Amino acid sequence: MxxxxxxxxxxxxxxxxxxxxxxxxxxxxxxxGACSHTACVPSKALLRPGAALASARAVDGARQSVTGPPDPAAVLARRDRFTGRGDxxxxxxxxxxxxxxxxxxxxxxxxxxxxxxxxxxxxxxxxxxxxxxxxxxxxxxVLPDIDGLDGAGAWTSERATTADAVPGRLVVIGGGVVACEAATAWRSLGAEVTVLVRGRSLLSDWEPCAGEEVARGLTGLGAAVRFGVTALSVARDADTGEVSVETDDGGVLRCDELLVAVGRRxxxxxxxxxxxxxxxxxxxxxxxxxxxxxxxxxxxxxxxxxxxxxxxxxxxxxxxxxxxxxxxxxxxxxxxxxxxxxxxxxxxxxGAARTAAARAVFTLPEVASVGLTERAALGAGFTVRTAEYRTDDVAGAALHADGYRGHAKLVVDADRRVVLGCTLTGPMATELIHTATVAIVGEVPLDRLWHAVPAFPTVGEVWLRLLEAYGL
Structure with a gap:
């Protein structure tokens, strides 16, 4: 049963x-379950149109044909076709x-x-x-202990993926995957978005480069990302529907909707x-x-x-x-x-469930990770060496998008010379990460991985560059 x-x-x-x-x-x-109706599927359906437009605008000759922003009604209708609106x-x-x-x-x-x-x-x-x-x-x-939250009608992740209209102003409390994806999706559809992060980085349990790139992407979209800020109280005006968010830096934010995305249990x-x-x-x-x-x-x-x-x-x-x-x-x-x-x-x-379950975040830019971060590998007692490379410098990346920006980091067990973890940022990151997953699960020695020759000119050539950066 x-x-x-x-x-x-x-x-x-x-x-x-x-x-x-x-x-x-x-x-x-x-x-x-949630994946089909209120999480993975609807969130990616909301994110994909903005990503498609960004891809077109990143290529000269295509960007000239892009004449406007996403159509919110069409985006929401497409999402509903995937989810069946709960049916x-x-x-x-x-x-x-x-x-x-x-x-x-x-x-x-x-x-x-x-x-x-x-x-x-x-x-x-x-x-x-x-x-x-x-x-x-x-x-x-998980709902944090914020004064007035119970009566404010705040969104959680479920409402953030199923809302029927784009809010004029959206405040997001949280800095994890749900917060980052929701902020990206609703900003791309025209909402004014402010993200309040209690800590000093987004995606705090990832490699620092991942959170840095997502923060850069959100601000590039026009969202405001405020670090080191905690919401003290919230209240919704019964007449206007406006939500007020009081913060510990003495400020008050006003918005149409509030999303609380601080984790799940x-x-x-x-x-x-x-x-x-x-x-x-x-x-x-x-x-x-x-x-x-x-x-x-x-x-x-x-x-x-x-x-x-x-x-x-x-x-x-x-x-x-x-x-x-x-x-x-x-x-x-x-x-x-x-x-x-x-x-x-x-x-x-x-192996797979503890150290090789890939994580993919469909923000602009995408970020993906698998295995251990450098910090986690050191904490687990491994002798660690890392290799890093700017994906921008790969010929296939430059052909894929004008102004391509991306970062790749490899975490290696220096004693066994096998990959422990990998983090990628930039366009195609979520599609490239499976190569690292296979390398980790298979415990492929770097000297053997060297003979897996990536095609030219593809973004995947970053694997060759990472191994070169390691010293092979």
Missing amino acids: VIGAGPGGEVLADRAVRGGLSVAVVEDGAVG DAGQASWLAAAGAALVRGRGRIDGERRVHVTAADGTTRVLRARQAVVLATGSEP PRTAGLGLEDVVPGYPASAADRLPVDDTGRVTSVPGGWLYAIGDVSGRAQLTHLAKYQARACAAALVERAAGRPAEGGPRQPWSA
Whole structure:
């Protein structure tokens, strides 16, 4: 049984059914989860038109044909075609075709392999799993302690991707991926945007070059990015609808909408975990302790699993799907009485899930990262060497866009001479990062990677330049 029909739950159900298991999926929202309806898909749909126009304007001969800004109504309509405005009929049909039973309602675990489901009309039923219960409930926005926030009607990430109109003035609180992408999207559609960042950089857990380039891109679009500023209180005028944001530097900002994007946490409230996970929630903090197959290690009997955001690992759709495939394979093996650990489809503690899940941010410019930053690698005890190169100086980049601006940084384990991490900024960064992912997962020695000759003239030639910068 799976609680949650987001990307991880869908993939797990499909793979488990194909492995011969019967699967019921419990979901109290839209099948497809946040990624399909309020996160990855709509955010990229909002961002892509502005990026396409920027690409055209970056090439002489094309820019002359660009005569205006994006059409907000057309952009929002295109987004809605991808999301169906919350209509999950298509994805529910896919789940049924995959052979899984969809049970609509809110699931709560009330005993070993028992799930109590409350439907929207208040009716209840109890489901019993023969093998296991898998939590795939995703994550939810964190709301900071700001005076007046509860009554201000502030946007969270869900509203930021589904709004029906472009706000005249938008204030964004936060400096992470959601804040940066939302600020880029709505500014490209004409909103006046101000970003308030409590710290001194955007994307603070990335290499510094990533946050620096995104900040430069936002200001280039005309957004205001203010660092070292904390919102103290917010209030919405009942008559005008205007929102006032008081900051700790003595200022007051006025806007039409306020977006709060300061992070997300695993969605575990109401699941009944306090009754089945020993010591929960104190023992779990912000994650459930899971092994390499997704099994919650603190639960006796090995019947409870968690994948995706709720497992407390990196909050990435593609990682949730990866974990789902590994978990499903383990469930199939265990149902047949065979050991599941150590097989080729359960490697996630050894590499991909912890150090090689690529992150892509579709701002202007794009930034992408995989593996460890220099700071994280040093903290993990590696002997680190780095190589950096301005992608601007690659011939393929200059041909791709006039005034191309980008940066590439490689983090290398100097003892083993293998790549530990990579960060790229600039156009095409999100498409180029997979090369680094393969190098990290495969632990490809630099001396062998040297023989992977990139095509000329492509932006990917930056890989040759990085290895040269390293000294090869």
